[in-house]
Amino acid sequence: QTVFLGINRSDYMFDCGLDGTAALKQIEINTIAASFGGLTSRTADVHRLVLKVLGKTKEASQLLPNNPAKGLALGIAKAWELYGSERAVVMFLVEEVQRNIFDQRCVENELWNRNIRVLRKRFRDVFEQGSLDASRRLYMAGQEVAVVYYREGYVPQIYDEQNWAARLLLERSRAVKCPDIATQLAGTKKVQQELSRPGTLEKLLPGHPEAIARIRATFAGLYSLDEGEEGDRIAATAIADPHRFVLKPQREGGGNNLYGEELREVLEKIKDSPERTSYILMDKIKPQPALNYLLRAHSPLQVSECISELGIFGVYVRQGRELVLNRAAGHLLRTKAIEHADGGVAAGVAVLDTPYLV
Numbered sequence: 559q560t561v562f563l564g565i566n567r568s569d570y571m572f573d574c575g576l577d578g579t580a581a582l583k584q585i586e587i588n589t590i591a592a593s594f595g596g597l598t599s600r601t602a603d604v605h606r607l608v609l610k611v612l613g614k615t616k617e618a619s620q621l622l623p624n625n626p627a628k629g630l631a632l633g634i635a636k637a638w639e640l641y642g643s644e645r646a647v648v649m650f651l652v653e654e655v656q657r658n659i660f661d662q663r664c665v666e667n668e669l670w671n672r673n674i675r676v677l678r679k680r681f682r683d684v685f686e687q688g689s690l691d692a693s694r695r696l697y698m699a700g701q702e703v704a705v706v707y708y709r710e711g712y713v714p715q716i717y718d719e720q721n722w723a724a725r726l727l728l729e730r731s732r733a734v735k736c737p738d739i740a741t742q743l744a745g746t747k748k749v750q751q752e753l754s755r756p757g758t759l760e761k762l763l764p765g766h767p768e769a770i771a772r773i774r775a776t777f778a779g780l781y782s783l784d785e786g787e788e789g790d791r792i793a794a795t796a797i798a799d800p801h802r803f804v805l806k807p808q809r810e811g812g813g814n815n816l817y818g819e820e821l822r823e824v825l826e827k828i829k830d831s832p833e834r835t836s837y838i839l840m841d842k843i844k845p846q847p848a849l850n851y852l853l854r855a856h857s858p859l860q861v862s863e864c865i866s867e868l869g870i871f872g873v874y875v876r877q878g879r880e881l882v883l884n885r886a887a888g889h890l891l892r893t894k895a896i897e898h899a900d901g902g903v904a905a906g907v908a909v910l911d912t913p914y915l916v
């Protein structure tokens with residue numbers, strides 16, 4: 559396989575310094591199933607309309623245009639084109655219970671508009687209908703697949719023996735995987751922490767000191783809990799002062815991080831066992847709260863103190879050693895009440911929002 563497609567979302571929060579200055583700090587980067595590029599392509603329209611109804615025409619005109627669905631589809635279309643078979647389709651690998659189908663449909667529609675056929679299949683369908691031919695082209699019930707776009711597959715619990723076999727089949731195939739297994743692993747918290755070590759960015763971006771400085775400025779403190787002196791020291795510091803940190807396992811999807819007293823308890827329990835290496839520690843970011851209304855089904859509409867997280871979509875396509883496409887594809891703003899330390903839109907905690915530049 560020579561063609562690689564990456565659809566990423568790098569998430570940030572504004573960290574308030576003691577002197578009142580705010581700086582964007584990276585929370586994490588998502589390299590698999592980064593969602594809400596579709597629905598958020600519509601949220602600015604909703605908020606623009608609301609502002610107009612309120613008579614705030616000038617404010618309405620200041621909302622930024624944003625269409626990640628189109629940017630993501632462009633990357634998928636490019637990968638499809640480079641695969642080089644008119645008959646082949648794009649396969650969205652979707653969840654067993656499809657809770658976010660409309661987000662995915664926005665991207666799908668952009669592909670149909672380009673006359674690219676799209677299938678929606680689950681892991682179990684791949685197990686039942688998937689096959690490789692002698693040159694490892696992937697077929698789903700006789701239909702050749704050019705690109706596999708994962709919107710599922712980041713939670714360990716889904717990998718029973720069947721789904722594991724399905725994943726292996728896809729990975730061995732010639733189809734472009736978004737992401738391939740290496741890219742998925744590059745999105746882990748552990749890799750994020752290792753990238754922040756002094757000298758690592760310098761190795762990856764030789765001759766770009768300015769870019770390195772700009773990237774490093776977005777890093778919060780990240781700490782390894784590997785066995786040894788360095789890990790012992792930071793574990794002891796976090797146990798003594800748990801409110802300064804977030805304890806993160808190698809998981810995606812929200813709701814897995816540990817904070818405060820719970821962080822202390824868990825770390826206390828695992829501090830002398832190899833289990834601690836499955837976590838990393840991160841400095842806790844303290845965003846400035848703002849008053850806002852969270853509009854959610856079955857919840858009263860009331861003003862609450864909120865914090866926001868900004869995601870920037872990125873799309874790249876690589877063929878061999880040549881970077882064919884690499885660009886930002888739009889943004890996502892999610893806002894939630896301040897009392898929720900963790901959890902996103904899918905967890906029912908945050909809502910889709912629109913940035914308003916002042």
Ligand code: ADP
Nearest residue numbers: 586804809810811812840841842843899900901
């Ligand atoms: P996941 O892969 O589960 O989405 P994240 O790293 O994005 O993991 O963490 C989930 C949520 O926890 C984030 O959306 C954010 O609200 C909160 N969070 C994560 N890291 C920090 C941090 N360093 N400081 C403050 N809040 C954080």
Ligand code: MG
Nearest residue numbers: 569586811812
């Ligand atoms: Mg996240």
